Every structure is written in structure tokens, then in C-alpha cells.
Amino acid sequence: MLFSSITFLFMFLPVTLAVYYLAAPQMRNLVMLAASLFFYAWGEPVYIILMLLSILMNYYCGLDIDGKRENPQFARRSLVFGVLANVAVLAFFKYYGLVMETVNGVFPVDIPYRVLPLPIGISFYTFQALSYIVDVYRGEVRAQKKLIHFSLYICMFPQLIAGPIVRYIDIEEQLMQRSFGIVKFGRGAMFFIRGLAKKVVIANSIGSVYEEVTRLPVGTVSVLTAWVGCIAYAFQIYFDFSGYSDMAVGLGKMFGFEFRRNFHYPYVSKSITEFWRRWHISLSTWFREYVYIPLGGNRCSGQRNMLNLILVWALTGLWHGAEWNFLLWGLYYGALLILEKFVWGTLMERLPGFVQHIYAFVLVMVGWVFFFSPSLGAALDHIGMMFGMGASALADRQAVFLLTTHWLLFVLCILGSSSRGWSLLCAFTESYKKGRIQRIMSCVVYMGMFLVSVAFLVTETFNPFLYFRF
Numbered sequence: 001m002l003f004s005s006i007t008f009l010f011m012f013l014p015v016t017l018a019v020y021y022l023a024a025p026q027m028r029n030l031v032m033l034a035a036s037l038f039f040y041a042w043g044e045p046v047y048i049i050l051m052l053l054s055i056l057m058n059y060y061c062g063l064d065i066d067g068k069r070e071n072p073q074f075a076r077r078s079l080v081f082g083v084l085a086n087v088a089v090l091a092f093f094k095y096y097g098l099v100m101e102t103v104n105g106v107f108p109v110d111i112p113y114r115v116l117p118l119p120i121g122i123s124f125y126t127f128q129a130l131s132y133i134v135d136v137y138r139g140e141v142r143a144q145k146k147l148i149h150f151s152l153y154i155c156m157f158p159q160l161i162a163g164p165i166v167r168y169i170d171i172e173e174q175l176m177q178r179s180f181g182i183v184k185f186g187r188g189a190m191f192f193i194r195g196l197a198k199k200v201v202i203a204n205s206i207g208s209v210y211e212e213v214t215r216l217p218v219g220t221v222s223v224l225t226a227w228v229g230c231i232a233y234a235f236q237i238y239f240d241f242s243g244y245s246d247m248a249v250g251l252g253k254m255f256g257f258e259f260r261r262n263f264h265y266p267y268v269s270k271s272i273t274e275f276w277r278r279w280h281i282s283l284s285t286w287f288r289e290y291v292y293i294p295l296g297g298n299r300c301s302g303q304r305n306m307l308n309l310i311l312v313w314a315l316t317g318l319w320h321g322a323e324w325n326f327l328l329w330g331l332y333y334g335a336l337l338i339l340e341k342f343v344w345g346t347l348m349e350r351l352p353g354f355v356q357h358i359y360a361f362v363l364v365m366v367g368w369v370f371f372f373s374p375s376l377g378a379a380l381d382h383i384g385m386m387f388g389m390g391a392s393a394l395a396d397r398q399a400v401f402l403l404t405t406h407w408l409l410f411v412l413c414i415l416g417s418s419s420r421g422w423s424l425l426c427a428f429t430e431s432y433k434k435g436r437i438q439r440i441m442s443c444v445v446y447m448g449m450f451l452v453s454v455a456f457l458v459t460e461t462f463n464p465f466l467y468f469r470f
Contacts, residue, residue, distance in 0.1 A: 001042040003192075003247045004199050006457060012039065013251075020255060029152050029175065032255060036157040040121070047119035050089070051155060057085060058129040059150045062136045066143035079137045083130060090126045093118055098322040121161040123319060125154050127286055132168040134290055141169050149175045158251035162244050164262040164282035167289075171257060178256035188253025190442075193450050195246030198416070200453045203239035206232050206413055209406055210372075218381055222392050224399035226385040230365050233372050235413040238267065241280070267364070267417045270356035271348060272336045275364055283319075287312050302342060309341075310334045320371075325379055329370040336363060 001008050016035040023031045041048045061082035068075040097115035104110055132153070135141045144150040153168055153175060213221070213229025221229075245262035252259045266278035276284050288297075295308040310331065317330020340348070348356055366383060373379035385391040403410070415421030 033152045036155045039157040055151050055154050062143040065136050082133045095322045124163045159248040180256050188250045191250030192247050193446050195243040196453045197449045198239040198243030200456045203236050207236040222396040224395040265419050269360045
């Protein structure tokens with residue numbers, strides 16, 4: 001079930017909220033768990049069994065590790081079993097097809113195989129489960145003894161499908177007790193409406209520009225058109241994914257939970273290092289805490305640190321998809337981060353701010369080409385056209401048409417992806433602290449955004465979030 005759907009907005013969410021707030025406080029976790037299971041089963045009726053098995057395995061694994069706290073060797077064995085079991089399930093569903101395709105391509109064999117549909121959200125809830133059992137082993141948290149609480153942590157519907165990845169330590173106390181109030185609910189509704197508008201109004205609209213460029217035959221694309229298509233995709237994926245994250249944070253507040261932000265205006269970055277501190281923050285944090293630091297992080301020699309970065313970013317690339325272009329995308333960023341850290345990082349800091357912005361912007365755009373291209377060859381073709389190789393011209397009528405007919409949309413994207421642009425809207429977010437007129441204006445603005453979003457939904461077809469595929 002999509003957040004950006006009529007069914008969710010006018011049936012599932014109102015009913016769930018009504019039952020949730022009418023229920024006794026001690027029953028609310030059970031209500032939300034039931035709603036979360038129904039939410040997932042709506043689109044994945046078969047794979048809900050897989051998620052339930054994952055919940056049970058990690059629940060008992062956590063208890064087992066916690067019970068063996070006095071015997072580190074046995075606790076470590078339980079941890080290794082839990083990690084391997086989670087990774088094996090994720091790898092089978094996500095990478096089995098890639099492995100078989102590679103084997104058939106490299107060796108003189110033709111092994112028949114069937115690629116199973118990827119369970120929605122498996123990458124996210126598996127990473128949450130992994131962080132839980134590792135944190136229990138480290139002694140950072142105690143194992144959750146109530147199965148309902150643990151199940152809700154794993155499959156809470158606001159962030160089940162596409163994150164953010166929530167660490168158990170961050171919501172452990174909230175699972176037991178959390179605050180409610182009309183102000184918190186209202187702020188959550190504002191977050192949700194902002195996210196809905198990001199996805200439905202901006203992301204879907206700018207995505208049509210990207211799709212129009214991709215339909216053009218190779219050799220008929222100018223340099224400017226290639227850049228327009230790439231920039232359109234960059235805005236689409238930002239507003240799509242950050243919109244989902246805003247909706248997840250907003251829904252969390254409406255049910256009394258507090259989730260950390262997942263995006264912080266990444267396109268204003270002055271370096272690739274800064275970009276990854278602002279983009280998909282929960283994923284970057286997860287890889288840092290559970291892969292990079294255990295490998296030694298930067299507390300080792302320069303060569304080992306470079307190897308650690310390459311390994312982490314290779315895994316980051318593969319996490320996004322079972323295709324070789326995703327691996328290359330991850331290695332691309334790993335190489336850039338190594339170069340910034342060991343080669344030209346200090347030099348870049350001495351350059352004027354606008355030069356640093358251009359530097360980061362160009363490299364991020366090139367990275368998105370590897371991300372959205374169906375193959376390595378297609379990625380290299382598009383990058384070549386962006387820099388004049390294989391392009392039909394420097395600019396053409398197609399580029400001018402796209403820019404002149406969508407200039408307002410691009411302006412909206414630029415404003416919406418910068419802190420200054422959103423500060424104009426966020427001024428209304430705090431209006432509950434001001435006078436009556438400001439509160440009325442705030443309600444009018446957000447109600448208008450909601451109605452416009454619903455109007456877009458009514459006229460559009462199925463529009464899943466881009467990160468559902470990961």
C-alpha cells in the first residue's frame with residue numbers, strides 16, 4: 001500500500017488513527033502492529049510470512065545473545081548465526097538472479113533459473129534486525145522480551161517499506177512509553193503533507209521530464225538535453241525519497257514516535273563527503289556503525305583505511321540493487337571519498353564556495369547517471385553526451401523546449417531542495433506559537449497543499465516510490 005494513494009489517505013490511515021487513539025494505552029502497540037501487518041500484506045500477502053519468520057528468528061536470537069552475556073564465546077556464536085542467517089536470506093532474494101546470470105555469462109553453461117520478486121522493504125527491515133542483534137551483543141541495549149514490542153520495531157508501517165533505517169536504541173523507550181498531544185500530531189500532519197506534496201506534485205512531475213529525455217534515441221541528444229535529463233532525475237529521486245522520509249517522520253509523530261531526519265538538503269553540499277552526510281543519513285550511519293568502524297574505520301594505516309572505504313562503498317552500491325552498475329556506482333563514490341580524504345580534499349577547501357558547489361554538483365550528477373542507467377554501456381553513453389562525446393549538438397530545440405515549458409518546475413525544485421526555499425514554508429510550521437491569524441494561514445497553506453496533492457493523485461496512474469525497488 002502506498003502512502004501516496006487514495007486508499008491509504010482516506011481509508012487505511014483514518015481508520016488506523018481512530019482505532020489507535022480509542023484503544024487503551026497498553027493496547028496501542030498491538031493495534032499498530034496489526035495495522036502494520038495488514039499494511040504489508042496488502043501488497044505482499046505471501047512475503048509477510050518471510051517477514052514474520054525474520055521477526056521470530058531475530059527476537060529469539062537477541063534473547064539468546066543476551067542470555068549468554070556472561071559467556072562471550074557462546075554469545076559471539078549466536079551473533080554470527082544471526083548475522084549469517086539475515087544476510088543469507090537477503091542475498092538469496094536480492095542477488096540470486098545476478099549470480100546465476102553471471103555464472104551463465106562467464107562459464108560455458110546455461111543453468112535455468114527463476115528470479116523471485118524482491119520482497120518489498122526486505123533491505124530495510126533486515127538492516128534494522130541486524131543492528132538490533134549487534135547492539136544487543138555489544139551491550140548497548142538489552143534484548144526486548146516482549147514479542148509485540150519487538151515485532152512493532154521491525155515492521156512499523158511508517159518506515160517499513162523504504163526507511164529511514166531506525167536503530168532499536170533510538171526508539172527503545174518509545175516502544176514502552178511515548179508522548180502524545182495535539183501539537184505533536186499537528187506537526188506530524190504537516191510533515192506528512194510536505195512529504196506527500198514532494199512526491200506527488202514535484203517528484204512525479206519532474207520525473208516526466210527525465211522520462212522524456214530517456215526516450216530519445218542515442219545520437220539525437222544534445223549536451224544540454226543530456227544535462228537536463230540528468231538534473232531532472234536528480235531532483236526526482238531527491239523529492240521522491242525525501243518525500244517518503246518526511247511522510248514516515250510525520251506518521252511517526254502522529255502515532256507518538258520520533259524518527260531522525262533522513263535528508264538534510266544534500267544538493268547544497270560543497271564536497272562528496274558532505275553530500276553523504278546529508279543524503280540518506282540513516283543508511284550512511286548504518287554502514288559506518290556496523291561495517292566501516294568494525295573493519296577498523298580510520299583508526300588504521302592509510303592503505304587499510306582506503307580498503308575499508310572501498311569495501312563499504314562496494315556493499316553500499318550492491319545494497320541498492322543486484323546489478324553491476326550499482327556496484328560501479330558504489331565504487332565511484334568510494335574512489336571519490338578516498339581522493340577527497342587523501343589527495344585533493346585540503347586543496348578543495350581553499351577554493352571559493354561557489355567552485356566547491358559546482359565541483360560537488362557535477363560529480364553527483366555523474367554518479368546519478370550510473371544509478372539510473374540500465375547498463376554500464378548506457379551510462380557511459382549518457383556521460384559522454386553530457387560532456388560532448390556522441391552528442392548531436394551543444395544545445396537543440398528539444399532542450400530549449402524542455403526548459404521553457406518546465407522552467408517553473410525547475411525553479412520549484414531548486415527552491416525545495418535548498419534550506420532557504422523550505423524556510424519560507426517552515427515559517428508556517430511554527431505558527432502554533434504565534435497568533436490566531438498565523439495559525440489560520442498555516443492551516444490554509446497545508447490544506448491547499450493536501451488538496452492539490454490529492455488532485456494529482458486522482459489524475460495519475462500507479463506511482464510507486466523509486467526506493468521500493470531497493
